[in-house]
Amino acid sequence: MSVLTRLIPSPVVVDIRSGALDDLGLILSDQRIAPSGRLAIAISPGSGQALRERFAPVLPDADWFTDADGTIDGAVRLADSIKKAGRYDTVVALGGGKVVDCAKYAAARLGLSLVAVATNLANDGLCSPVATLDNDAGRGSYGVPNPIGIVIDLDLIKDAPPRFVQAGIGDVICKISAVADWELSQRVNGEQVDGLAAAMARQAAEAVLRHPGTIADNAFLTTLAESLVLCGISMSVAGDSRPASGACHEISHAFDLLFPKRNALHGEQCGFGGVFATFLRGDHETARHMADTLRRHSLPVLPTEMGFSEADFVQAVEFAPQTRPGRYTILEHLNLSTDEIKDAYADYAKAISS
Known part of the structure; x- marks a missing residue:
């Protein structure tokens, strides 16, 4: 054999x-x-x-x-x-x-x-x-x-400035959403999912999501650093950024392209984008858990907390699929209209605040 x-x-x-x-x-x-x-x-x-x-x-x-x-x-x-x-x-x-x-x-x-x-x-x-x-x-x-x-x-x-460490938390946690988007594309389009790459990215995110420490603790910083390394290696395993980048990154890239003079960090945007995409997917319990973790680490969970208006956010979500042509995520799957994005955001803001 x-x-x-x-x-x-x-x-x-x-x-x-x-x-x-x-x-x-x-x-x-x-x-x-x-x-x-x-x-x-x-x-x-x-x-x-x-x-x-x-x-x-x-x-x-x-x-x-x-x-x-x-x-x-x-x-x-x-x-x-x-x-x-x-x-x-x-x-x-x-x-x-x-x-x-x-x-x-x-x-x-x-x-x-x-x-x-x-x-x-x-x-x-x-x-x-x-x-x-x-x-x-x-x-x-x-x-x-x-x-x-x-x-x-x-x-x-x-x-380092705390914000430049906190942002990494957002960039790791959003992998929960990125992997879910990959699996969605597998179900709908038959896209091949590399199980090892998906497992590495998801477990890295779960380790940070469930760790009780803060950025002042060496144990938490070690977990965060190891998780960031694993997420990077997961992309090499897959030969693609798929295990680390889904709707969360599409939204972040849209913010960057539409509003280049804003000063939100990549990890801040991706963390928020991952929570919103998870909510869109209907997994409200996980979305609230992600939002609670981001809040505990002083990370944004609303666009206004990053200097964007609700209208900016709606524009970014509409534009987001254009940032990664050919990539299938919950945004492409739902294909929401402007009014539907507004309604979804209102429901999201209410749900994570309750």
Whole structure:
């Protein structure tokens, strides 16, 4: 009898703990990551300077680059700067989501591996096979390899603005809705669901949803960080963003495209979008549980709590299916009219407030 297995793209190193950065030099000296010790380290133009001052003495063979500004142009500049500077074993992204996404794109462009050293937990991009970058049309998603290493120092995460950690909670919890959308498409359209990818994303979300701690607790931060990593790997398992992105992300992308000057975070929008989509699906009990968890972590559950009016929200829901053509979610399934969206939102707002 033959035994069939599959190889899952995943990091060779995942280090999530207090004090992880104290061992950064040792981690990066791993022969699987940097056999010659030649590192190209991407940091943000501003706040990254303090990190450079801390780590430059312990990484003497590293070169530092400050082109990572969260745009596709910045990612291309970063790749060009690294290419011109010399030969490297790997690219290290040291910072938040913008730095990580720029570095992922640049590393892919150069055929180099990437180590992501996260300074916040705002979304699942730190381990996903996708780089989300601003471009002339607004924002785009670009396929890239998974990072070869993930380093998350909980002490550094606690120093991040709380909002940039809370947002990650929303981006994880919404996977409950994303997986449900995937399974809906399977029932209606026969779309194939990868059971392992779905299980990884759903269980990651459930772990955060049911954890009693707060972002002040190392135990909760560990669960959140591990869940974000698992969500990223679930996309690699599926070969698609399906296990992590459904109506929740369609609504978030619609907000981004229609109202680009608003300052709501991706994870905030996705968390809210996931609750609303779950309510639309008729699973009101789960929607209330999700909403209660978001509230407990000081995350928005209404558009007005993110600076959007009810009319803005209705416009976003109408536009949302256009952000992912071909993707089937509860929004495409119900195909609600403007008045039906208004009525559904009124019912939702009443239900989660009761």
